[in-house]
Amino acid sequence: MPVQGMSEQLGSWATGSSREQSDRDGDVSSSHAVRGTTFVTGGLGPQSLLRSAAVPVPAWSVELRVYSASGSALRAEDSFVIDDLRTDGPRGYERPVGLAGQTVIYDSNLFLIPFAGQAETGAELFRRLRARIEPPIVANVQVGFGTGGELFRCLAGPVRVAESAVAAGTQIEPTGVVGLQPRPPLASFVWDLVSRQQVKAARELLTHLPDESEYERIKVLLRLPTTSTAAQRDRDRTAEYAWLREHAGEYSGQWVAVSGDVLLAAAKSLRELRRHLRAASPVSPPLVHFME
Amino acid sequence: MSMLRLDDQNFSSGRAGFQDASSPYSGRSARVLVKVAVEGMDEPFLALLDTAAEYSVLDREIATEVGLASSEGDRITLSHRGGSTPGQLVRTTMRMLADEGEDLVVEATVFVPDHNWAPTGYRNFIGYIGFLERVKLGLDPQENHVYFGGY
Numbered sequence: 001m002p003v004q005g006m007s008e009q010l011g012s013w014a015t016g017s018s019r020e021q022s023d024r025d026g027d028v029s030s031s032h033a034v035r036g037t038t039f040v041t042g043g044l045g046p047q048s049l050l051r052s053a054a055v056p057v058p059a060w061s062v063e064l065r066v067y068s069a070s071g072s073a074l075r076a077e078d079s080f081v082i083d084d085l086r087t088d089g090p091r092g093y094e095r096p097v098g099l100a101g102q103t104v105i106y107d108s109n110l111f112l113i114p115f116a117g118q119a120e121t122g123a124e125l126f127r128r129l130r131a132r133i134e135p136p137i138v139a140n141v142q143v144g145f146g147t148g149g150e151l152f153r154c155l156a157g158p159v160r161v162a163e164s165a166v167a168a169g170t171q172i173e174p175t176g177v178v179g180l181q182p183r184p185p186l187a188s189f190v191w192d193l194v195s196r197q198q199v200k201a202a203r204e205l206l207t208h209l210p211d212e213s214e215y216e217r218i219k220v221l222l223r224l225p226t227t228s229t230a231a232q233r234d235r236d237r238t239a240e241y242a243w244l245r246e247h248a249g250e251y252s253g254q255w256v257a258v259s260g261d262v263l264l265a266a267a268k269s270l271r272e273l274r275r276h277l278r279a280a281s282p283v284s285p286p287l288v289h290f291m292e
Numbered sequence: 293m294s295m296l297r298l299d300d301q302n303f304s305s306g307r308a309g310f311q312d313a314s315s316p317y318s319g320r321s322a323r324v325l326v327k328v329a330v331e332g333m334d335e336p337f338l339a340l341l342d343t344a345a346e347y348s349v350l351d352r353e354i355a356t357e358v359g360l361a362s363s364e365g366d367r368i369t370l371s372h373r374g375g376s377t378p379g380q381l382v383r384t385t386m387r388m389l390a391d392e393g394e395d396l397v398v399e400a401t402v403f404v405p406d407h408n409w410a411p412t413g414y415r416n417f418i419g420y421i422g423f424l425e426r427v428k429l430g431l432d433p434q435e436n437h438v439y440f441g442g443y
Contacts, residue, residue, distance in 0.1 A: 194381070195368040197346040199421045221381045225426045226399045227442025229305045234336060234389035237327055241311040255353075257335065270353040277335070285334040287327065290351070292413045 190218055240287040251291040259286040295393065296430055296439050303428055304439035306390030311338060312436055324431065326418065326438055329395075331385040332358030337416060341429075341438070345419030347381070348402040354416070355404040360384055370403055379405035381422075388418075388427070388440050396440050398423055 193202035203222050206215070239260045247256075247263070255273040257264040264286050265276035273288060296303040311325040325338040333354065347370065355361040360382045369378045381401055388396040401422030408415070418424060430439035 191368060196371060197421075199346065220383055221401050221422075223383075223401075225401065225423055227426050228397045229394040229442070230387060230397050231394060233306065233393065233395050234308070234327060234329075234391065236309060236391045237336075238309055241309065244311065270351075270357055274335070274357065285336060288335040288337050290353075290410075290415055292410070 190222075194218075194222070235284070237287055244289060244291075248291055253291065255288060255290050257282075257286040257288050259284070296441075302441065304393070304430060304441035306388065306393035306396055306441070307437055307439050308389055308391045310341070310431075310436050310438045312433075323414070324438065325414075327389045328416070328418065329387045329389060330354060330358055330360075332360075336389050339416035339418045340414040342417050342419055343424060343429075345417045346421050347417075348386075348400060348419040348421075348423045349409070349415070349417040350382075350384075350402040350404050351415040352405055352408050355382070358384075361404050367406075368403075370405075377405050377407075377409050379403050379409075386423070390440075396427065396442055398427065398442070 190202045190205050193199070193205065199222060206219055206222060240258045243258045243261050243263065244256075251266050254266045254268055255270050256266045257273055257277055259282055264280060264282055265273050267273035267276060270288070270290075277286065295305070308327060310327075312322040324341040326341050327336045328339045329336045330350065337351075337354065339348075350360065352361055362380070362382075367378055367380050369376045380403070382404055383399065383401050386398050386400050386402070388398065390396070426443050428439075428441045428443070431437070432439070
């Protein structure tokens with residue numbers, strides 16, 4: 001279920017399909033409409049967080065990205081995402097391990113930690129944020145959306161904190177825009193997960209990406225492997241294995257090509273080895289191996 | 293026999309002998325090295341069967357020989373116990389080679405490091421994601437046989 005009702009509370013902030021305000025510290029407030037439902041984002045930016053929390057966090061870096069509207073539920077591409085929310089100050093909010101990048105969906109005073117089954121981690125970060133900020137982070141979201149809904153279920157009930165903060169102005173004074181991009185480089189989030197060897201989460205995130213050419217490559221790479229049998233087989237290589245054991249110390253740092261118990265060639269590089277093999281034209285392909 | 297059966301269903305389609313130590317001089321404990329091949333290269337080679345490895349790793353020189361090593365494309369830095377290694381993921385066709393039964397063809401995703409890289413002394417790994425996650429495996433350590441099959 002999408003986020004609703006924030007437009008009523010925040011008045012003029014939430015109108016139309018896409019607009020933004022920002023305060024002089026770089027906090028950005030935005031709203032946009034997705035299938036008739038207005039999502040209000042922003043309202044309490046990182047700089048405000050710093051002010052509110054009085055926490056010295058030296059390395060906040062913010063980039064605001066706008067996602068296109070699609071789908072009936074709020075999906076990643078429907079959201080405003082602040083990327084690279086660095087939190088490595090001495091009392092900063094520790095970067096959670098296992099999130100989709102350092103990405104935090106920043107939605108109306110509420111940090112939504114996205115997706116891909118990292119609900120527990122996201123909930124923990126949210127608890128930390130909420131505990132450190134005065135006034136507390138405000139939210140009246142009853143239910144999350146998409147896989148992000150897991151976040152709220154982990155919080156044991158709806159997130160309702162400090163109604164007064166809405167009225168008081170967590171509506172911060174607008175100033176400059178940090179950065180606004182028309183396209184979400186969502187693929188970069190996926191790559192980040194891949195680099196951290198969280199492929200399951202990356203695959204989950206991929207399900208949120210549209211069928212566009214820019215995502216085609218990573219979708220192929222993260223596709224489950226497929227298998228089939230070939231109507232052929234190799235031959236027994238017991239003799240080659242024995243040769244490798246018996247002669248390992250003699251060819252350290254070289255590639256060798258062995259057929260049966262016979263060394264066909266040895267070379268410093270695989271390319272050179274295969275050049276020798278092409279010249280020798282063995283009846284069947286030898287086993288090649290790099291000797292430690 | 294090449295076919296293992298489980299609940300009257302074929303579990304494996306091929307069997308191969310594996311090498312359980314590449315070097316008696318290295319002082320390392322035995323590992324399971326299986327013979328594989330990659331599309332574009334006739335010669336089989338050995339890869340460490342490592343179910344704990346997140347990705348499969350294809351030796352840089354082999355990848356270069358078959359045209360999989362490129363300076364273009366999205367790069368990742370793979371973090372591991374020994375530090376981090378830059379490279380790229382590629383999709384390719386590999387085969388687990390059988391002595392009996394049939395070779396298993398796997399359309400797999402493998403990591404190609406930017407430079408020659410041999411963690412624990414081995415350059416080729418068969419890891420879980422992108423490869424083994426769709427391969428059924430059985431090991432007979434008494435006979436040094438590995439049984440494999442796909443889904």
